[in-house]
Amino acid sequence: MLSELLTYDRIQIGTSLGAHETCIDAEALALWRSIYGDDVGGNQDIVPPDMISAIVMAAQLELTNPHPDGGLHAGQHYLLHHRPRVGDVLSTTSTPLSKEIRRDRRWVKMKTETRDQNDRLVYETTLTLIWAA
Amino acid sequence: MPNELTRVSLKITQPRIDAYAQITGDPNPIHLDAAFAAGTEMQGIIAHGTLSLNLLWRALARTFGPDACEGAEMDVRFIRPVRVDDVVTASGHRDDAEPDRYLVQVTNQSGEAVITGWARPGN
Numbered sequence: 001m002l003s004e005l006l007t008y009d010r011i012q013i014g015t016s017l018g019a020h021e022t023c024i025d026a027e028a029l030a031l032w033r034s035i036y037g038d039d040v041g042g043n044q045d046i047v048p049p050d051m052i053s054a055i056v057m058a059a060q061l062e063l064t065n066p067h068p069d070g071g072l073h074a075g076q077h078y079l080l081h082h083r084p085r086v087g088d089v090l091s092t093t094s095t096p097l098s099k100e101i102r103r104d105r106r107w108v109k110m111k112t113e114t115r116d117q118n119d120r121l122v123y124e125t126t127l128t129l130i131w132a133a
Numbered sequence: 134m135p136n137e138l139t140r141v142s143l144k145i146t147q148p149r150i151d152a153y154a155q156i157t158g159d160p161n162p163i164h165l166d167a168a169f170a171a172g173t174e175m176q177g178i179i180a181h182g183t184l185s186l187n188l189l190w191r192a193l194a195r196t197f198g199p200d201a202c203e204g205a206e207m208d209v210r211f212i213r214p215v216r217v218d219d220v221v222t223a224s225g226h227r228d229d230a231e232p233d234r235y236l237v238q239v240t241n242q243s244g245e246a247v248i249t250g251w252a253r254p255g256n
Contacts (some may be wrong), residue, residue, distance in 0.1 A: 004226040008135070031156055035149045050190035051201035053183040057157045069161065070173070073182045075210040080202050080255070 006067040008131045016095045020059035023089050028033065045127065047084045056112050056125050058094065059092030070132035074107070077126040082116075089117040091097040106131040138225035138235055139195040141188045143226025145180045145219045153184045161209070179214040185210075185239045186248055188223035192237070197254050199241060209237070213247040 001019075004010065024047045032051060041049055047055075053076070084090055097109040108131050114123040143149075150164055162169040163179055170178040184210060194202055216223055220242040225235035236255040240244045 006186065028156060031152050035152050035156075035184075036143065040199055041192050042194075042199040046199070049194050049199050049205075050187040052188055052190065053233065054153070054156050057159065057181075057183055061159055068161075073206070073211050075208075075250075076183075076186070078205075078207045080205050081206075083199070083203055 001062070001065050006064050007099070007133055011096050011099055011108060013096050013098060016093055017063040019091045020062045020091045021089055021091045022055060022058060024055070024084070024086055025105075026086070029086065045085055045086055046087070049080060049083055052123050052125075054081055054086075055090060056092060056123060056127075058115065060094055060112060060115070060127060061129060062064065063092075065095045065129070068131065068133035071128065074130055075128035079124040080122075082122045083119060084116050084122050084128040091115050091117075092121065092123075099131075118127070134227065134233075135196060136227050138192040138223070138242050138252075140222055140224045141191045142220060142222040143181070143185075143188055143197060144216050145184065145215055145217060146223060147178070147217050150184065150217070157181065157183075157250040174178045176213055178217055180216065182211040182215070182218075182248070185215050185223075188221065188239055189237050189248070189250075189252060190226070192223040192225060193252060193254055201254045201256070205253060207237075207250065207253075209248050209250030212246055213245055213248050214251075215240070215241065215242070221247060 092114040094112045099108045108129045110127045112125045223239045225237035228236045237252045239248040
């Protein structure tokens with residue numbers, strides 16, 4: 001968690017916001033199935049592919065916390081390299097790529113990378129966000 | 134590659150939004166607090182955008198199998214909010230200009246696109 005509110009002005013391009021670790025366990029998978037009905041994952045030992053955005057968003061929210069309320073997601077780009085296994089420790093980093101003000105909106109792009117406990121790259125994303133303040 | 138992705142639908146309910154908030158750790162009251170959300174420019178609760186986006190990954194997995202998601206790439210824009218009791222459907226068709234990928238969208242029950250973009254299955 002950051003020590004100060006992460007306003008648009010405080011976002012530093014190219015400076016990593018740090019890393020967030022998570023582990024998808026049986027409890028998380030049960031919650032996932034309660035939303036979508038099943039997990040389309042095939043092999044039950046492997047994290048369902050559609051969990052990628054939830055894993056990334058959880059990390060992004062934590063790494064930018066606290067941030068101004070009212071922000072919006074405008075777009076996302078994903079590369080899914082590998083499907084992690086249930087129980088893997090996933091570490092996600094987030095780094096601001098760019099920011100600009102257009103038509104009174106504060107646009108921010110952030111790059112995230114998620115690696116497993118063996119440092120294998122599993123996901124890469126670019127998030128396009130409208131920062132609230 | 135088939136011309137169409139297998140369509141996947143989901144009814145967006147408040148319990149599903151609540152569970153998604155729990156998984157993502159997203160306490161944003163725009164998703165959870167009707168009184169707060171009513172006072173925002175959205176004028177009511179909206180679902181997390183990625184709650185609907187995930188249906189596109191599911192459409193890929195259902196079409197090609199989950200292993201084909203390894204190496205997959207997706208690029209989307211969120212263009213319209215999704216509200217409680219909306220029924221959203223993910224679909225996609227081959228991109229004539231780039232046949233190794235699909236033009237994808239998530240639409241609501243009125244046929245309005247809420248997410249658009251493209252997706253390329255993995256190997």
